[in-house]
Amino acid sequence: MTYNVLITDPLSEDGIFPLRQAENLEVRIDTGLSTDELIEIIHDYDALLIRSQTTVTREVIENAPNLKIIGRAGVGVDNIDLEAATEHGIIVVNAPDGNTNSAAEHTMAMLSALARKIPQAFLSLKNQIWDRKSFLGVELKNKTLGIVGLGRIGAEVAARAKGQRMHILAYDPFLTEEKAQKLGITKGTLEEVLSQSDFISIHTPLLKETRNLIDEEAFAMMKDGVQLINCARGGIVNEDALYDAIVSGKVAGAALDVFEVEPFVDHKLLTLPQVIATPHLAASTIEAQESVAIDVSADVVSFLNGGLVQNPVNLPSVSKEVMGKVGPFFDLAEKLGAFVSQLIDGIVEEITIHYYGDLAGFDVRPLTRNTLKGVLQGNLGDHVNDVNAKYLADQIGIVVNEYKTSITKGFTNLLTVEARTKNGTRSVSGTLLNGLGGRIVKVDKYYVDVVPEGNLIFIKHKDQPGAIGRVGTLLAKSNINIATMQVGRANIGGDAIMMLTIDKYVDGYDVNQLKELEDISDVTAIQL
Numbered sequence: 001m002t003y004n005v006l007i008t009d010p011l012s013e014d015g016i017f018p019l020r021q022a023e024n025l026e027v028r029i030d031t032g033l034s035t036d037e038l039i040e041i042i043h044d045y046d047a048l049l050i051r052s053q054t055t056v057t058r059e060v061i062e063n064a065p066n067l068k069i070i071g072r073a074g075v076g077v078d079n080i081d082l083e084a085a086t087e088h089g090i091i092v093v094n095a096p097d098g099n100t101n102s103a104a105e106h107t108m109a110m111l112s113a114l115a116r117k118i119p120q121a122f123l124s125l126k127n128q129i130w131d132r133k134s135f136l137g138v139e140l141k142n143k144t145l146g147i148v149g150l151g152r153i154g155a156e157v158a159a160r161a162k163g164q165r166m167h168i169l170a171y172d173p174f175l176t177e178e179k180a181q182k183l184g185i186t187k188g189t190l191e192e193v194l195s196q197s198d199f200i201s202i203h204t205p206l207l208k209e210t211r212n213l214i215d216e217e218a219f220a221m222m223k224d225g226v227q228l229i230n231c232a233r234g235g236i237v238n239e240d241a242l243y244d245a246i247v248s249g250k251v252a253g254a255a256l257d258v259f260e261v262e263p264f265v266d267h268k269l270l271t272l273p274q275v276i277a278t279p280h281l282a283a284s285t286i287e288a289q290e291s292v293a294i295d296v297s298a299d300v301v302s303f304l305n306g307g308l309v310q311n312p313v314n315l316p317s318v319s320k321e322v323m324g325k326v327g328p329f330f331d332l333a334e335k336l337g338a339f340v341s342q343l344i345d346g347i348v349e350e351i352t353i354h355y356y357g358d359l360a361g362f363d364v365r366p367l368t369r370n371t372l373k374g375v376l377q378g379n380l381g382d383h384v385n386d387v388n389a390k391y392l393a394d395q396i397g398i399v400v401n402e403y404k405t406s407i408t409k410g411f412t413n414l415l416t417v418e419a420r421t422k423n424g425t426r427s428v429s430g431t432l433l434n435g436l437g438g439r440i441v442k443v444d445k446y447y448v449d450v451v452p453e454g455n456l457i458f459i460k461h462k463d464q465p466g467a468i469g470r471v472g473t474l475l476a477k478s479n480i481n482i483a484t485m486q487v488g489r490a491n492i493g494g495d496a497i498m499m500l501t502i503d504k505y506v507d508g509y510d511v512n513q514l515k516e517l518e519d520i521s522d523v524t525a526i527q528l
């Protein structure tokens with residue numbers, strides 16, 4: 001199968017080598033498209049690779065029936081409608097590590113340039129003015145650098161600024177005292193960082209929660225003469241509030257790499273001599289661009305060829321070790337989900353998955369997603385995949401529970417999937433037999449041993465002589481061949497079950513005929 005890959009932002013040619021090398025990929029590079037132009041052509045593509053210029057809106061996604069993966073060659077994914085991608089089962093991957101160093105170095109360059117007014121002095125000199133009075137700077141040494149967002153880039157900036165003998169005060173909701181101590185920095189609240197810093201550098205993603213994080217109120221808390229650096233995202237710092245804070249003298253200078261609207265030619269902040277700026281260049285180094293392009297290309301190639309991705313954004317990432325343990329159960333989990341969804345009578349309201357034995361020691365979320373995929377595919381078809389299965393279950397209002405216990409229940413590993421509807425709860429359990437693949441080992445309270453594939457019939461009956469024969473005779477009349485048959489019972493003469501694998505699907509007519517047989521109480525045809 002050949003896949004079509006579209007690249008709409010400039011990516012390093014060396015970096016996309018993995019794409020060029022893959023025999024089953026057709027790569028087209030078409031940069032500078034407007035959103036409308038992208039919408040017009042996207043239906044042909046299986047993969048889309050972008051940087052920060054391309055905006056992947058819901059409309060783009062809705063016009064991309066073949067799109068399977070979006071690769072963001074960089075960190076920020078605020079230019080992709082993640083909800084729409086997830087809803088449509090499109091995996092989004094990014095390259096979170098490849099440009100960390102470049103972004104941190106650029107931030108440090110901006111910090112020094114800001115403190116010493118280097119761009120302003122250079123501009124003056126370019127204009128043939130030898131002016132040694134207007135560009136009096138400040139030292140960084142012994143100043144406090146406030147860092148908002150101490151992730152990969154924030155931490156690298158902190159390490160470098162320590163080299164400049166600065167004191168680092170950082171706010172990040174996930175920053176622990178231990179990590180702060182290890183980095184030799186001080187952990188503070190947002191208010192402490194804003195009110196005690198001489199320089200403030202922003203390093204959070206642009207999220208609902210961080211949009212306008214630095215607003216009028218935040219500026220009011222800052223020291224007079226504070227200087228601000230934003231190499232993260234436009235929109236985190238409110239541009240009108242920054243403008244007013246500079247004009248009022250509260251903020252002595254600002255260094256900006258990012259803006260609310262990009263690109264632009266005119267910007268009111270650039271009319272202020274206190275503002276220095278670059279056009280979103282923090283990641284623009286040969287090294288970073290090669291690295292991010294290699295990372296996303298590798299993920300795209302792997303994903304389109306059925307492999308793992310290293311940096312999923314809309315799926316929890318799973319280590320190779322965990323994948324090695326839970327990966328072999330993917331198919332079984334999906335089959336158990338599909339089985340129980342056909343067994344139930346009514347609309348599923350709650351799915352509970354019990355993980356027993358060795359499996360309980362691992363991150364089982366990929367298995368839960370596969371189970372949900374199996375549960376939902378019967379009604380929603382191939383539209384459901386492991387990217388959107390949990391999302392769709394949440395949308396439908398299905399409550400999903402996971403329970404883990406190291407108790408083995410007699411099996412090294414066991415998965416039990418329970419589905420609750422208004423009419424009761426049904427369950428199916430399966431295990432993976434070493435070298436033999438998956439087996440369904442229990443349905444409701446009855447033990448069985450069935451390979452979970454093909455056409456099955458699950459029959460509840462009374463444990464009476466002749467019941468099995470009558471089923472065989474009726475199926476024979478409809479020319480349905482029985483491949484295997486399992487019987488089980490709770491007690492002699494009591495409730496019993498038959499589990500048949502047959503060579504073709506039994507339709508509604510045959511199921512109704514079976515239901516009418518003496519001693520038969522319930523019949524379910526199942527296709528896996």
Ligand SMILES: NC(=O)C1=CN([C@@H]2O[C@H](COP(=O)(O)OP(=O)(O)OC[C@H]3O[C@@H](n4cnc5c(N)ncnc54)[C@H](O)[C@@H]3O)[C@@H](O)[C@H]2O)C=CC1
Nearest residue numbers: 075076103149150151152153172203204205231232282283
């Ligand atoms: N200008 C450029 O070319 C580049 C910009 N970026 C931007 O920098 C951002 C950060 O990148 P990384 O450090 O790699 O990401 P990261 O995910 O490692 O770090 C982000 C940190 O922000 C923290 N955070 C989230 N919400 C917060 C809040 N309300 N207040 C304080 N901290 C908060 C997170 O806990 C996390 O530790 C990216 O999301 C991207 O938008 C990244 C690379 C290049």
Ligand SMILES: O=C(O)CCC(=O)C(=O)O
Nearest residue numbers: 051052074075076283284
């Ligand atoms: O693609 C770029 O050059 C910008 C990088 C960036 O903003 C990011 O990685 O978040």
